[in-house]
Amino acid sequence: MKKQIFKSFVELTSHPVSSAMLKQFTTSRISKPLIRPFASFYDIQLHEAEYPVYSYKSLNDFFTRSLQPGSRTADSDPAAVVSPVDGVLSCAGPVSEQQKFIVKEQAYSLTELFGDSASAQPYENGYYYLFYLSPRHYHHFHYPVSGRLLKRYALGTASYPVNDLGIKYKEELFSSNYRIISEIDSSFGRVAVVKVGALNVNSIRILDSSKDCVKGEDFGHFAFGSTVILFFENKKALLPVNLSFTEVRTGDKIGEWQF
Incomplete structure (x- = not known):
């Protein structure tokens, strides 16, 4: 059940009205308490996030997070x-x-x-x-x-x-x-x-x-x-x-x- 709820927050639904409602919820401050449970459920590596988890204002703000500099580096081989x-x-x-x-x-x-x-x-x-x-x-x-x-x-x-x-x-x-x-x-x-x-x-x-x-x-x-x-x-x-x-x-x- 929790998996389906969390997935709906980031993949939305097949109906435009419910999708709009979910978007409004996940981009609002009301969704902030869900950030830690979301991160825990999906085993997201919080140390990689650009900012401490408490700094994100909404679930979508966290979902679209940047990473710490150097967390991802491209293979340096020119080929x-x-x-x-x-x-x-x-x-x-x-x-x-x-x-x-x-x-x-x-x-x-x-x-x-x-x-x-x-x-x-x-x-x-x-x-x-x-x-x-x-x-x-x-x-x-x-x-x-x-x-x-x-x-x-x-x-x-x-x-x-x-x-x-x-x-x-x-x-x-x-x-x-x-x-x-x-x-x-x-x-x-x-x-x-x-x-x-x-x-x-x-x-x-x-x-x-x-x-x-x-x-x-x-x-x-x-x-x-x-x-x-x-x-x-x-x-x-x-x-x-x-x-x-x-x-x-x-x-x-x-x-x-x-x-």
């Missing part, structure tokens, strides 16, 4: 591609023609995810990684590679839960969810960081409008729920590390550019 988030690397592999991405037994096309065929085309023969963030994870996202931001755009108007219930009852989950796509021009081709928000609230926050992308640098966070999918245009230049179905942390090496 390393790193995880953009703390989370579970659910799946990874080459993107083939007409591929459907299987997310908890549901299939989604590349075009549905990117919004149109022209935007999806660069990644049709590339490589992808899919990360799921649970309530216990640090919810900021960082650049997986260095380069220059080509474009950043938002798609979708409503969101649905990135969990079994949401996927079961809502077809084309990712094509409907509010999401922000950041495309980076790297030394080895185009890289897309697709941030998918959870449920009824547009909950993705971008830090600034800088065009400079530095591997390992924080550039935003999720306020509620989250999934991140990385797409690489040039799979021939990428040698992936086999980490599927494992926990990864921001900055961990997940692949390597082949010079």
